[in-house]
Amino acid sequence: MAVINGSSRENGNTDALTQKALDGIRYTSFYLKNYKINPIDDQRHVAGGFDKVEDDYDELISQVLQHDVLIFATPVYWYGMSGVMKNFVDRFSQSLRDEALNFKKSMSDKKAYVITVGGDHPRIKALPLIQQFQYIFDFLGTEFAGYLIGEANAPTEIFSDALSLENALTFNKALLKHTEK
Amino acid sequence: MAVINGSSRENGNTDALTQKALDGIRYTSFYLKNYKINPIDDQRHVAGGFDKVEDDYDELISQVLQHDVLIFATPVYWYGMSGVMKNFVDRFSQSLRDEALNFKKSMSDKKAYVITVGGDHPRIKALPLIQQFQYIFDFLGTEFAGYLIGEANAPTEIFSDALSLENALTFNKALLKHTEK
Amino acid sequence: MAVINGSSRENGNTDALTQKALDGIRYTSFYLKNYKINPIDDQRHVAGGFDKVEDDYDELISQVLQHDVLIFATPVYWYGMSGVMKNFVDRFSQSLRDEALNFKKSMSDKKAYVITVGGDHPRIKALPLIQQFQYIFDFLGTEFAGYLIGEANAPTEIFSDALSLENALTFNKALLKHTEK
Amino acid sequence: MAVINGSSRENGNTDALTQKALDGIRYTSFYLKNYKINPIDDQRHVAGGFDKVEDDYDELISQVLQHDVLIFATPVYWYGMSGVMKNFVDRFSQSLRDEALNFKKSMSDKKAYVITVGGDHPRIKALPLIQQFQYIFDFLGTEFAGYLIGEANAPTEIFSDALSLENALTFNKALLKHTEK
Numbered sequence: 001m002a003v004i005n006g007s008s009r010e011n012g013n014t015d016a017l018t019q020k021a022l023d024g025i026r027y028t029s030f031y032l033k034n035y036k037i038n039p040i041d042d043q044r045h046v047a048g049g050f051d052k053v054e055d056d057y058d059e060l061i062s063q064v065l066q067h068d069v070l071i072f073a074t075p076v077y078w079y080g081m082s083g084v085m086k087n088f089v090d091r092f093s094q095s096l097r098d099e100a101l102n103f104k105k106s107m108s109d110k111k112a113y114v115i116t117v118g119g120d121h122p123r124i125k126a127l128p129l130i131q132q133f134q135y136i137f138d139f140l141g142t143e144f145a146g147y148l149i150g151e152a153n154a155p156t157e158i159f160s161d162a163l164s165l166e167n168a169l170t171f172n173k174a175l176l177k178h179t180e181k
Numbered sequence: 182m183a184v185i186n187g188s189s190r191e192n193g194n195t196d197a198l199t200q201k202a203l204d205g206i207r208y209t210s211f212y213l214k215n216y217k218i219n220p221i222d223d224q225r226h227v228a229g230g231f232d233k234v235e236d237d238y239d240e241l242i243s244q245v246l247q248h249d250v251l252i253f254a255t256p257v258y259w260y261g262m263s264g265v266m267k268n269f270v271d272r273f274s275q276s277l278r279d280e281a282l283n284f285k286k287s288m289s290d291k292k293a294y295v296i297t298v299g300g301d302h303p304r305i306k307a308l309p310l311i312q313q314f315q316y317i318f319d320f321l322g323t324e325f326a327g328y329l330i331g332e333a334n335a336p337t338e339i340f341s342d343a344l345s346l347e348n349a350l351t352f353n354k355a356l357l358k359h360t361e362k
Numbered sequence: 363m364a365v366i367n368g369s370s371r372e373n374g375n376t377d378a379l380t381q382k383a384l385d386g387i388r389y390t391s392f393y394l395k396n397y398k399i400n401p402i403d404d405q406r407h408v409a410g411g412f413d414k415v416e417d418d419y420d421e422l423i424s425q426v427l428q429h430d431v432l433i434f435a436t437p438v439y440w441y442g443m444s445g446v447m448k449n450f451v452d453r454f455s456q457s458l459r460d461e462a463l464n465f466k467k468s469m470s471d472k473k474a475y476v477i478t479v480g481g482d483h484p485r486i487k488a489l490p491l492i493q494q495f496q497y498i499f500d501f502l503g504t505e506f507a508g509y510l511i512g513e514a515n516a517p518t519e520i521f522s523d524a525l526s527l528e529n530a531l532t533f534n535k536a537l538l539k540h541t542e543k
Numbered sequence: 544m545a546v547i548n549g550s551s552r553e554n555g556n557t558d559a560l561t562q563k564a565l566d567g568i569r570y571t572s573f574y575l576k577n578y579k580i581n582p583i584d585d586q587r588h589v590a591g592g593f594d595k596v597e598d599d600y601d602e603l604i605s606q607v608l609q610h611d612v613l614i615f616a617t618p619v620y621w622y623g624m625s626g627v628m629k630n631f632v633d634r635f636s637q638s639l640r641d642e643a644l645n646f647k648k649s650m651s652d653k654k655a656y657v658i659t660v661g662g663d664h665p666r667i668k669a670l671p672l673i674q675q676f677q678y679i680f681d682f683l684g685t686e687f688a689g690y691l692i693g694e695a696n697a698p699t700e701i702f703s704d705a706l707s708l709e710n711a712l713t714f715n716k717a718l719l720k721h722t723e724k
Contacts, residue, residue, distance in 0.1 A: 008223040033220070039265045040258065042189040045335045077221065079316040080261060083271045084220045087264030124677050124687065125316050127670045128309035131493075134667050135260040135306050144667065146706075154226045163689075163717050170709040177705070305496050305506065308489045312674075315486050325486065327525075344508075344536050351528040358524070370585040395582070401627045402620065404551040407697045439583065441678040442623060445633045446582045449626030487678050490671035497622040497668050516588045 001027040001179065002067035006074035006085030008033055013117045013152040016159065018073045020168040021115055021148055025175060028067065032084045035060050040090040050094045057091050062101070069111045069179060070142075072133065076118025076126045089136065108141030111178065115171075117164075119153030146174055182208040182360065183248035187255035187266030189214055194333040195298045197340065199254045201349040202296055202329055206356060209248065213265045216241050221271040231275045238272050243282070250292045250360060251323075253314065257299025257307045270317065289322030292359065296352075298345075300334030327355055363389040363541065364429035368436035368447030370395055375514040376479045378521065380435045382530040383477055383510055387537060390429065394446045397422050402452040412456045419453050424463070431473045431541060432504075434495065438480025438488045451498065470503030473540065477533075479526070481515030508536055544570040544722065545610035549617035549628030551576055556695040557660045559702065561616045563711040564658055564691055568718060571610065575627045578603050583633040593637045600634050605644070612654045612722060613685075615676065619661025619669045632679065651684030654721065658714075660707075662696030689717055 003022070007014045010031060035056040043050045064070065074081040081089070095103040114133050118126050126149050137144040148171040152158035159165070184203070188195045191212060216237040224231045245251065255262040262270070276284040295314050299307050307330050318325040329352040333339035340346070365384070369376045372393060397418040405412045426432065436443040443451070457465040476495050480488050488511050499506040510533040514520035521527070546565070550557045553574060578599040586593045607613065617624040624632070638646040657676050661669050669692050680687040691714040695701035702708070 008221055012223070039214070039263070039268075040189055042193070042256070042258075075223070077223075077271045078267075078273065078320075079313045080267060082220070083264055083268030086259075086261060086267040087220075090258045090264045092259065120316075120320065123689070124673070127674060128312040128316070130667070131309040131670060132260045132313075135301075135309075139259075139301065146666070162720070163713065166713040166716060167710075170706065170713060173709060174706050304508070305492070308493060311486070312489060327485070343539070344532065347532040347535060348529075351525065351532060354528060355525050370583055374585070401576070401625070401630075402551055404555070404618070404620075437585070439585075439633045440629075440635065440682075441675045442629060444582070445626055445630030448621075448623060448629040449582075452620045452626045454621065482678075482682070490674040490678075493671040494622045494675075497663075497671075501621075501663065 001025060001069040001071065002064055003027055003029045003071040003073050004064065004085070004088070005029060005031045006072070006082040006088070007031070008082065008084065012075065012155060013150065013158040014073050014075045014115065016156070017117050017148070017150040017164060017168055018071065018115050020165060021171045022071070022175070023172055025172075025179065027071070030060065030064060032088050037084070037087050037091065039087050040093055042093065044093060044097065049097050053094075057088070057094075061091070061095055065101070065103070065106045068109070069113070071113045071115060073115040076116050076122050076129065079125050080129050080132070081116075104140060111143045111145040112137050113145055113175070114147040115150070116147070117150035117152050117158060119151070122149050122151050145178060146171065182206060182250040182252065183245055184208055184210045184252040184254050185245065185266070185269070186210060186212045187253070187263040187269070188212070189263065189265065193256065193336060194331065194339040195254050195256045195296065197337070198298050198329070198331040198345060198349055199252065199296050201346060202352045202356070203252070204353055206353075206360065208252070211241065211245060213269050218265070218268050218272065220268050221274055223274065225274060225278065230278050234275075238269070238275075242272070242276055246282070246284070246287045249290070250294070252294045252296060254296040257297050257303050257310065260306050261310050261313070262297075285321055292324045292326040293318050294326055294356070295328040296331070297328070298331035298333050298339060300332070303330050303332050326359055327352065363387060363431040363433065364426055365389055365391045365433040365435050366426065366447070366450070367391060367393045368434070368444040368450070369393070370444065370446065374437065374517060375512065375520040376435050376437045376477065378518070379479050379510070379512040379526060379530055380433065380477050382527060383533045384433070384537070385534055387541065389433070392422060392426060394450050399446070399449050399453065401449050402455055404455065406455060406459065411459050415456075419450070419456075423453070423457055427463070427465070427468045430471070431475070433475045433477060435477040438478050438484050438491065441487050442491050442494070443478075466502055473505045473507040474499050475507055475537070476509040477512070478509070479512035479514050479520060481513070484511050484513050507540060508533065544568060544612040544614065545607055546570055546572045546614040546616050547607065547628070547631070548572060548574045549615070549625040549631070550574070551625065551627065555618065555698060556693065556701040557616050557618045557658065559699070560660050560691070560693040560707060560711055561614065561658050563708060564714045564718070565614070566715055568722065570614070573603065573607060575631050580627070580630050580634065582630050583636055585636070587636060587640065592640050596637075600631070600637075604634070604638055608644070608646070608649045611652070612656070614656045614658060616658040619659050619665050619672065622668050623672050623675070624659075647683055654686045654688040655680050656688055656718070657690040658693070659690070660693035660695050660701060662694070665692050665694050688721060689714065
């Protein structure tokens, strides 16, 4: 299991809720902010296809693909995933053209979960983000196995939001059950 | 009027549709790809607030804010705005803390439009993106005055999508009418 | 082509916009308010299945199914389709169990459009309704070929909403083109 | 506290989940199927306004309004609330014109929750329904205090869906906490 974390901070609320949600589960964390990931340069329709990009994406995605279960953990920034995570996801278009990677087939064998934490009514206002992830996973054939929405703003606030913590516990149980199968 | 363009390419479909939609209207274009805009480092809750960032964002946003009508033009990448545009929007959080900028007041006096072009059923699958923009504009107090969704994939494909072109024409008329007021 | 109209009034805004949108096209109208359609009694899991219902639904649905293109025309009531139309749609569950009808196969060969008119920012606030129709048509295998959202409140207001009328014209062109195929 | 139940069956999955979610809480149930509620006849713009309707709605809504917390409990039928519940909600338009009722003021002092149970990926496909309820409550000024989505199809299936039951338990805790305030 791998966590792809789109926060700009470590030890923020998204991190904290993710750790609660994954308690007792072994997983690898990828903090996107620690990688150099360029925005996509859309060369899908250019003769010769995508140029090689001098950044960390190729290495990162090949590591990510070694995991069967992916957790996309992102703060809700402006009612969407963070820009850092969006740049990562945008580069999937490049991976789709990378024949050696077998990207779509690989993703279609995986389960994905989303964990997201926001400050402004996220249980309503992060729903377009959940719907966006649904379309992403539908396209890739990835099973969208569940999501967890937390509410918090200032650091450590998540620890005082009882509903978020209860939901994390429930998410944890479901995840343990799914990963046992 | 200013167009904030989140494409990775100039002269792509988003560009083409935007030009159709703005035919006969004077506007300034900001191609985000031509600016260095770092991802947000969320320091809202750090003593001392946001550090000064060495990139083009501050200069760019101050130029953008001089316009009364903003057009957010973005390709639909993975059922959302491009990462380049998302990084730009994420930095609004920094602008909100910049007292000299009077960001929220300034944005609350503006009208905004969204133009977006996608290849995979965008009139359905870009709706979460439209809903996300609604939440963004609601937060800022900006009037969300309209949106235009185009369908195209390969370059210049937009020119053969009659529905997109018709809708651009209608959008153009509405925009002309709005901007006259 | 058949129009399934969920208005409580004839000659209301939904009716008016639908007529604009279908100008020059031959179609059959079914005004749901003129039929007795009981709410579903969910007997999917009852031994013996659904009881025969003494109302007009069976006769109506068999007439509807004779058309290749279906237009669902409904006012936006409380950010959704009208209750009259919802009761009609709910009864599809009964049709699914009616072997003689071959309902799902029949629906999967059709194209569907949605026309809806609302008074409170329908181009944003009717989007969940559009998404709901997408799920309905996805389930049935029906092609969701397009939708038209009009804005109006008091009777005849639709005639003074230039954007609605322009969009109806565009819809009309698209429909003419589709139906020619 | 009042539960407004839109099921066509008593003792179905929606009922069962609602009972779990409200365990230990005193509440009044209104099973809409036991009331005669006509579809709205939209007479908002008719001279003289709405005619008196010979059904149970007026009596029902006056009882409902006596409660501070409203739970809208509905099965997910065709990715929306049941037709029976939609007809009930549609009649709110009539209540808005009933000066004696003071409907909007009364609703703006209440908290509302939604409980819904569906069979086809409701945690994704019932999200438009949640968004619709958000718009309804926004319009009325009612606080949308939370929602619970269960997954079940055949009768009693809800009892074997661990995630639904866990979520009901969490919902119950949150509700107990809210209602104590």
